[in-house]
Amino acid sequence: MRTTEQPVLQDIVLVGGGHSHVGVLRRFAMNPVPGVRLTLICRDTHTPYSGMLPGYVAGHYSFDDVHIDLSRLAEFAGARFYRDEVTLIDRANRQVQCRSRPPVRYDLLSINIGSTPSVAHIPGALDRAVPVKPIHRFDRHWQALLNRVQQNQAPQAIAVVGAGAGGVELVLAMQYRLQRALAELGRAPDALRFLLLDAADSVLPTHNDKVRQRFTSVLAERGIEVHLNTRVVAVDAGALVTEAGQRIATDEVLWVTSAGGPAWLADSGLAVDERGFVRVRDTLQTETDERIFAAGDIAHMINHPREKAGVFAVRQGPPLADNLRRLALAQAPRPYRPQRNWLALISTGDRYAVASRGGWSASGRWLWRWKDWIDRRFMARFNELEPMAMDSAAADTRAARSDDDAQQAISALAMRCGGCGAKVGGTVLSRALAQLQPVERDDVLIGLHAPDDAAVLTVPPGKATVHTVDFFRAFIDDPYLLGRIAANHSLGDIFAMGAEAQSATAIATIPQGIESKVEDVVFQMMSGAVEVLNEANCALVGGHTGEGQELALGFAINGLIDPQAVMSKAGLAAGDSLILSKPLGTGTLFAAHAQLAARGRWIDGALASMDQSSRAAAQCLRAHGARACTDITGFGLLGHLVEMVKPSGVDVELEIDRLPLLEGAEETVAAGILSSLQPANTRLRRAIRDQQAWVAHPRYPLLFDPQTAGGLLAGVPSGHAEACVAELRQLGYQQAAVVGRVVTRSGEPEPVTLLCRT
Known part of the structure; x- marks a missing residue:
């Protein structure tokens, strides 16, 4: 940030x-x-x-x-x-x-x-026609169509409705690409018909005569059927219906006109x-x-x-x-x-273009x-x-305008107190929190619904309490998403123990600013957090919010557990399979994001993974006989694995090629982009047997990559591992995998052996 x-x-x-x-x-x-x-x-x-x-x-x-x-x-x-x-x-x-x-x-x-082509007024078009905008939806359809052709499942006819520049370029580009796909299959290029339709009396009606004539010739040379003065009034299964009552057979309809x-x-x-x-x-x-x-x-x-x-x-x-x-x-x-x-350069599908500007053309x-x-x-x-x-940066030296209240707040910023004077104002907090609706639990006697100096909770008979705390500074500029990820991260320890979450107390630092902006940040951040806490039936019972240079958020979580059913780190047993529920790579990816070296879709994937709760995964692992479990966070996979191996008195074989990874993680690691916590984590390499032989492996650095809201690592009896992974994937943990197995303690000083099956 x-x-x-x-x-x-x-x-x-x-x-x-x-x-x-x-x-x-x-x-x-x-x-x-x-x-x-x-x-x-x-x-x-x-x-x-x-x-x-x-x-x-x-x-x-x-x-x-x-x-x-x-x-x-x-x-x-x-x-x-x-x-x-x-x-x-x-x-x-x-x-x-x-x-x-x-x-x-x-x-x-x-x-x-x-803009988006408007098809709602055309019967059947919403279901049977594909608007070219928004582009992401068209691209999904286009890739599916291209794949069908490459699999020798080509349709017989494709129609493009709209003969402006967009429609003409599209039909020529599609024909160029698909005819080559057909040729690679040994099929005749003309096995697939292309049609171009428009209610106008010419193609490219907003361009000059020379351009229109040139494209009329190109379309004819390419064998594209052009239907002008043809208004489409309905899209039926397998046909376009025109205003004149004509039915024009087609298998695919793309809409490039009537935008709104x-x-x-x-x-x-x-x-x-x-x-x-x-x-x-x-x-x-x-x-x-x-x-x-x-x-x-x-x-x-x-x-x-x-x-x-x-x-x-x-x-x-x-x-x-x-x-x-x-x-x-x-x-x-x-x-x-x-x-x-303006100059328009209109392509003809192949590497050829026509220029159009006013009455000039080339x-x-x-x-x-x-x-x-x-x-x-x-x-x-x-x-x-x-x-x-x-x-x-060549920053503008003039500051943005602000109203009188903001000016007073700005003046006060330079004289901020420390200690309790650095707390965010009670009025700001009350306004922000008043918009939230934390879940209510019968075992919370005093919480946000009846604020006091501290929360009061009861512990049901036969249950033990579990306490954990996590806190980190913001690594993204979206306070709402930060709130969701921080809550998921903090709940991970509770779920890894096999406990249910009971209550959460927040601790946050908010950058100084005028009240309205601070209030909005608090509201956005806590909205995201409360959504996740509520999904876990965890009551937000209080917290502390202070001013600081950077946005940061954490939670102290209380949980309830059956003392006889704790999944501890010390429960690994020889013969267990090691299962990891989420992919690795958040540390390197966000380090790369800060250096503008990560693709946006890689960051999207990492955020989606961090935003996924481990609650269902923990329940699944436990149902399949997990005896030991931990969540992978700041110490990285190897660090948390060593925390399990030592108290369990076992060794492990870790299959480095089976580790699930976030998209882009191998690329950013290969570029030498690592989290600032990586060097400290790498000191644990001494736990790897013959580790020098693995230093050059492209996945080796990811063993030490610190994770935020990472997955669960558990030991499951080997006979249950396959079914457990299948269920995890059905629950939405698509990259869950068996990553190794637990073996009898060898007596060697290094408890971790790396394997590579490929």
Whole structure:
């Protein structure tokens, strides 16, 4: 996380990761404004660059070639990245409502979510047609279709509805790729028909005659059936129904026309045009609310309407960033006028392109090479990033504006007390916690529902109490997700013992700031934590929240257990199989994330793993006869394994090639990127027999990788191991695996023997 002593005064929230917003992030990275905090909310971690998508479909580019990694870009810009989908803007309270997390507050808001083909008014289209946007859904369908063709299960006909530039490029790119797949199978390329349909009387109706004529010829040469003046009014099984009553046979339907905006924009009270696009002034501020901006395809410039083309979204990035900056500094925004004519380079599937600008046109392979150079240079600006030190950035020396209450709070920051004076204010805490609903338990006599100096709990007859505590500083900029992961991490020790969680007491440090911002951080963080605690039927009974330089969170957890059914570290027995419930690699991945060296999807996978509770895994392991169990956290796999081996009086054989790993972990370790705790953990290498023979193994460093909210490592009787792993995977622990076995103590000083079966 990037930290600063400057308190947050203005929250700028960016909804969507479109071409304009990636430009905003980069400009703020180059020239941040003190007191301004950026938050990006986007459903997808990787946002596609529209100019390269036809080349991706045609097979000229890889997935990473044509996608901007928003996770890395946000980290580069010092912005918070929330992977979620916005469902409404609560303008009265200046909050963005999301599908899967608490509302997010804003001072300024910008919307850049692109457009989506509207098919709801076409009977059958929702079920039988695939809109090309959002791209991530189209890509899943496209990969499945490509796989079917490669498996010799090709459909007979594919129809693309929409003969604008997007539809024409798509049908040509698909044909190019699929015909080559058919040829590799020894099938005739013309075994698969392609159709292009549009209600207009020509292809590419917004381009000049030369361009239209050129593509009319190309489509004819490629054998693509073009149906113009053909309005599709329904999609039936195996056929498109036209306005004239004609039925056109097809097996696949892709929709690239009639784009519009989502209903939640109008539901938020924003003025939209007849297609649902947000009406914006020349400053890119919405017609309805000067605190809300819109750009790219989702925006309709009232005074300068333009075609929906990626070039306009890219060009709107700089003026959008400048106007967001100006409003944050209490300055008047400046108008922006888009160009009337623009250069479009339209590909023909193969490495050939046609240029179109106004009435001018040209074509050739040299144009495709030029386009490829332009596109790759554009992508490099957002994907080839190097970490920037805060003091090296050309930061704007002017601080963001704030209201009178904020100014008073800022003045007080310089005179903060220590000791109990460093506690977060009671009013702030009470407002934040009042919005939470911790689970209530009958055995909690005094807790948050009846606050006192301490919580009071009862212990049922025949039960023993289990106590544990965990605490760590934030490693991500999302306080809600931090709360969930911190709670899962702290509960892990309870579950590993075979206990049920009873109560939790929180301890947190919150960076100093104005009350409204501190309150929001507390609310977001504790919302995530309480969700996880409630799922575990663990009552949050109190806590302590103080001010500090960095965000940090931990919990003291009480649990209840049958004293006769404890899964301790000392319970391993010869003949047990070692089962690991979750993959390894969080330490190296987040070290790489801080260095902008991890792909966003790797971080997504790591976060999803850390966000998964070990409660069900512990119950499964116990049901299959586990006698010893521990959770893998800061000491890494080897450190926690040694803690089990010594008191159990056994040796273990660990199969290094069977260790489940998070995607990207081997790559980051191979690059020499390790957690700061790794050197201390590596001292335990003396527990490995013949360890020098294993130092060069690519997975060797991951034995020492510290984990956050890691999996459970348990000894299960070997006869139950296979069934146990199968059940774990059914429960959602998809990478659960047998990673070794317990053997009789050999008398050698090193209790761990590494094996590699491959």
